[in-house]
Every structure is written in C-alpha cells, then in structure tokens.
Amino acid sequence: MKKVLLGMVLTLAITGSAFAGQARNNTGCGLGTLLWENKADNSVLLQVLQATTNGTSGNQTFGITSGTSNCQQPSKVVQNEKLINFVQANMDNLAQDIAMGKGESLDTFAEMLGVAPGQNAAFNAKLQANFAKIFTSENVVIAEVIDNAVTVASN
C-alpha cells in the first residue's frame, strides 16, 4: 500500500529511547479511561436526579488549554497537547474505529495528524489492516498508539 503523508510527523526522526527511561505516571493513559469513573453512583435517586443539573462536582469548569497531560509524549509527531488529550479521552472509540476502518474518532485523529487531503481512505485502510501493530497489547498507552499509527501509515 502506498505511503500516507502526515503533516504533523517530525521530519527528523527522534528515537523512542529519548523517552524510555522516564518514570511517568501512565495511569489513565491507556484503554478503559472512563470519564464517568468519579461520578457518584451510590443512590438510585441521586443518579436519577443528577442528570437534571448535569452536575459537575468541583470547579473544573474551563478546560480550554487543557494543560499538559500526565501521559508519556509520543516521539514521532510534533508536540501537540490537543492530540494527546483527544487520544487520551477517546482511545477506546479510536480503537473501535480503526478496527472498523471508519468512524468519527478516526476522522478526527487523521485530521489532527494532518493526513493529506484525499488520503483518508488509504490511511483508514492501512490502520485497519495493521490494527494489531497499533494496539499491541491491553497495556498500550497513548504515546505508543500514536507512534505506532504514524509508523504504520508512513510505511
């Protein structure tokens, strides 16, 4: 299959080893990171009512520049917090879209990676065909998923 051009890929390949020794806290950087984990669920009535106020506990109200993610950074793309945050929040849906060969999360991922116009179909097909090379194990983290996807697409 032909090589997919990605706008966000580092032209100068930095080796993964630059990050290898880092003792990062990678909790919440893999699959199954659910945003509803801290939702109160101790009373049926509360659950029933919660949706009215769409209650947010605490004041995490303005998440615009979402800040540095506590996850390991990918090495093959230009530093991009928005991409990391997106993949962190949508890793499960992204995995599903890649396996299915299409979907909104995958389109977003492609756009953020700067997939060249007209190459979306090729990008989707390549990623689908190499699913196991991207999601290598159940412990895979964001940085690996992004780097693996970039490697697969550029080969």
Place this chain on the structure above:
Amino acid sequence: MMLNALKRIKILCDPDYVTLALAVSLSLVPFPAFSQQTGYVEDLARKAADLRLHEERGWKALLHYGKSIRGEDRSKIDDKRFFLSPHGRTDPQAELEATLRSFFLADSKDGQSSICRFPARYAWLTEHLTIDQAELPAASCSERDKSLGAIDAKSAVLVFPVGHINSPASMFGHTLIRIDGSSKSNLISYAVNYSAANTDSNGLQYAWKGLTGMYKGYYSLMPYYDKVREYNDLEHRDMWEYSLNLTTPEVERMLNHIWELQNIESSYYFLDENCSYNLMFLIEVARPELQLTNKAGFFVLPTDTVRSVMDAGIVEEVKYRPSQGTRIRNIISLLDPDARKIAYDISFLEYDPAKVKELPLATVEKIKILDLATGFVQFRFSRKEIDKNTYSRLYLKVLSERSNLGPAPNGLYHNDDPARPDDGHGTTRISLGSGVHRGKLFGELNIRPEFHALLDPDQGYLPGAQIKFMDTAVRFGAGSEPVYLKSLHLIDIVSIAPRDTFFKPVSWKVNTGFDREMMSNGDEYLIYRLNTGGGFSYRSPFGGIWYALGEMDINAGSKIRSRVAGGPGFSIGSTEQLTPDLKLLLNAGGYWYGLGDDRHSLKASLGLNFRVSRNNSLNLESSQEYVNSRSVSDVLLRWNYYY
C-alpha cells in the same frame, strides 16, 4: 501638559459641564497624563448617558438582566465579581458607567486590566461609543488571548441530548452550545454548558436544594468529545445538533461573553433558571434582537430552548447523533437470535471471538456480530460488570478479529432519523371533552401544564416515558355537584423501559394527587393518593411494549373507614404506536385496601389517541371498574390542544 489637558476638555465638553470638568481636572493636577484620560472618560460616560446605551438590549443581555417581580431590571447573576458597580445587579446604567471607567484604570500587568476580564463588554462599548483606542491604557491579556485563540470560534450549534428513559428528572433532556472552529471534526470543538456544582450524595437533599436554588450554577467550557462520551456513550442519550446561522463576529461575541462568565456563579433552579434558560442569554448576546429570554415562559424546558431558536428562524441544519444504546439496538435488530447470542456470549467471555471467523456465515454477518459484541463489551465495562483488565483484553481481542474483516458495506447500519424533538407536540396541554359516566352525560376540562403523557403522540418524545405535572380535570355533570374536581395529579411519572437480552432496565411509576373514586358504599368521593410501583416490560414480537408492575397504593380521605387506607396492587398493560398517527394504551389493574378499609377494585381501561396535527390530537378513553362488585363505566372523547 496641564494646559493641553484643559484645552482638550474645553473642546470636547458641552458648556454645561465645563465647570465640573475643570474641577475634576484640577483635582488631578499632580497626574496630568491621567487627567487627560479622565476627561475623555467623562465625555464617554456622558455620551453613553445621552444615548441611553444602558437601555439597549445588547447591554442587558451582556449583564443577564431580567425583570424582577416589581418589573425592575435585575440580573440573574448574583455573583458580586460579575459587577463593577456595587449596584450593578439592579442598575444597568451604573454598571455601564463603572465598566467604562474601569477600562481607563491603567494596569499594565498582564491579565490585570478589566479589558482582559470583560472582553465582550469592552467590544460592545467600544463599538457603541467609538472609543479611541489610543486613549486607553495599554492592556496585555495573554491568557485570554491564548485560550480564546485555541477555540477559534467560527460558528455555533445548539446541542440537545434527549432525556434518559429511566431517569425521570432527565426526561426533559438538556441543552448546551457547541462552538465550532475551522477544523472539520466537531469532536474537538468546545462545548459550553451551564450546570450546577454539587457534591451532595443524598438524593432528597439534592432534590430540595435543586428546586430552591441552593445550588450554584456555573458556565463551563470543555471539549465536545467529553460531552459526546458522557451523553452518547455513558448515558445512552441520543443527541440532536441544531446549527445556528450566527455569523463569525456574533459567535466571537458569544465566546468573549463566555469568558466573562468564567467561575461566575448564579443560583441554579431546576425548573426555570436552569441550563436551558441560561443558555438563551448566550445566543442573545450573539444577536441581541432575538430577545429569547424575554419570551421565555414560567418553566423553561430544554425543548423550549430548541423551539425558541427554531421559531427565531436561526437554525440552518439539524443533525442526529445516535447514542451507543441506539446503535447497539440497531445492530441487534439486524441479527437473528443465534447471532445475537454469540455476541452476547462474547461479552460474557463465554465465546471466543477468534471462532467467529470460522462460522459458516457471510462476512457481513460476522462483522455485525463483532460490532455488536464491541458495543456491549463497552457497555458492560461502563456498568462495572467487568474490571478494567478483563475489559481491555477482551475489547482488543474482539477488535483485532474485527479488523481482519475489512470495512462494513456502506449503509449497513443506516437507520432513518427518528422524529426531531422540535417536531413533537407542545408541552402544555388543554383538553375539552365529553363522555358518559355511569350512564350520565358529562363535560370535562383538562389542563396539564407540563409535559407528556403515555397516550400523547410519541413523535419527538421518548416512547414509554410519561411526566405530568399538575394534571387537572374538572367535570360538569354526572356527579352529586354541578361542577367538581375529577382529578388533580401533582406529579405522575411512568417509565416503561423494555428489557431484552442485552439491556435489563426496571420499569416504574410514581403518582400522587387527588382522584374522585368510588368507595365501598358505591358513592364517589375525592381522595388523596400516593401510588408507586415497579416491574418489567418487554417488546412483544407481535407488537407493543408490554409491562407488568407490582404496586402499592395509599389513599387518604374522610370517607375511608379509618381515614387512611393502603394495600398492594398490580397493573399490566401495553402501549403501542399502531401507525404514525394512532396510539393505543391498554391497562388492567387491581388494588386490595386491606389496611384501613375493606375495599378492593379492579379496573380495565383502553385509550386511543389520534394525532391530528403536531399540536392537536383526539383521545378516546374507556374504562370499566369494579369496586367491591359494584361496577362503574366511563367513556370519554376529548380534543387535546398542545402549545
């Protein structure tokens, strides 16, 4: 320098103000540079007063002014930090002047100027007073510029996540606004939400505080994908996206205003000053002539906001975003029972997904099985039925198998959009009817202020969900008095949620209010009732959702033997939209008031609703009741008008 300042004042000021301006400038002699600006501020303040800018809708929207009970201006925001004048909450003019003056207070520290804090007010005043930028002290607002720049506001979308069937308080749905930038994907847009901050875990406390405004509401801004995951994936609520025809400058104004609302609190009321009401201010700031909040009624439901933007003619396009639950149900409907069972077993780790490829089935069937399993594995994890490690391993195993099958054929999961929420009937219903009760003719007037009954047409509403507030029926004739109250239900909620192999919700009901009922002596009296029940419902292969509920009924009234009576009961029935315009509701129920009375009743009823138009329908209701073997029959035909 001093002379220059004085000259300037003379040139700019009206003669009447010269004395005052001189006094002001003289008092500021030690700071000649400042006095020059002061003179300019005075001039602007006068100009604003002459133009009566504070009376303009644009200004009032920026400050969220509404009318108090006495008809005076009063901001819906009670946070002092939102106002620059101590009287700002009730005095638009004082607030405008204080805001104007604050812009001229030089503070060169980054982010400290009120220009950084109130960019929408600044832009509005600059535009309406043609403020000369050169006269303003320099302000640098790097944090604001970075944040607002990241959002890159271009257009806006009103988003309506529909209600959650099993959660009555959310049955009304919710509204938020999405701000789209130049990227193609909407998931990475930002969503503005107005919500209550709460940390209480006691349900009753929660309800009480919510109704009485004891919770503080905040505007928040977050990536849209967080909201999609929350509503679509976690809560299984479909979403509707109404793109608005606001221009880029209008959307920028809205975003600037959202920045002003950061960390500003206001009291949250479930019923009126809620998410939907407060979002209208944002749209109004974008385009003040819309005047949405002025037109809002007593209760503001999310659907009201949707209707108000539809009525204002600012909706360009409507998009449907089905929830995970809807998508799963759609795949279920495309599979035969054996295939469903395989998907189900995969999610319970009782069937190896690797074996799917060996099944003697067409590839497309295998795709459907694995896609269904994927959705259901996610669902089971969100329900905490499986732990994270089990989930991750199983999820990847299913997806890995799926990735080998290639893309699904185009349109495989295509499903027509359901009726749009704004296509549904209005939430207030007035009915006029006539019928025969125990052989005597009567007339009936029925008023239901909110929201939707099981027998109302389903279009735009959740099938099987009912919420009625203050449903009141008055009858004329066929009773001991000429005019009497037939029923007044304070609240009447029913949630009929069908179970299937995959989803197992509980159906339930709560109803309290007054009813005219036949007592054991055969006479009819008004009683107060509290009725509740729970049970199961299923979709029948022959049509209709069938339910069976176990119930408890408590009655209080002067004609009950010991004033209060209670006992167990049941109801079984079915609801079905027979054709798009014809709906059927069947119910049979029985109660035994062994405690406090010696009454038992059995009642069977049939209801038919014929939809005439969006806001008109016709009901035929008939019932037969036996109370201690005396029988009562009731037939009623009525016209319903919704608005």
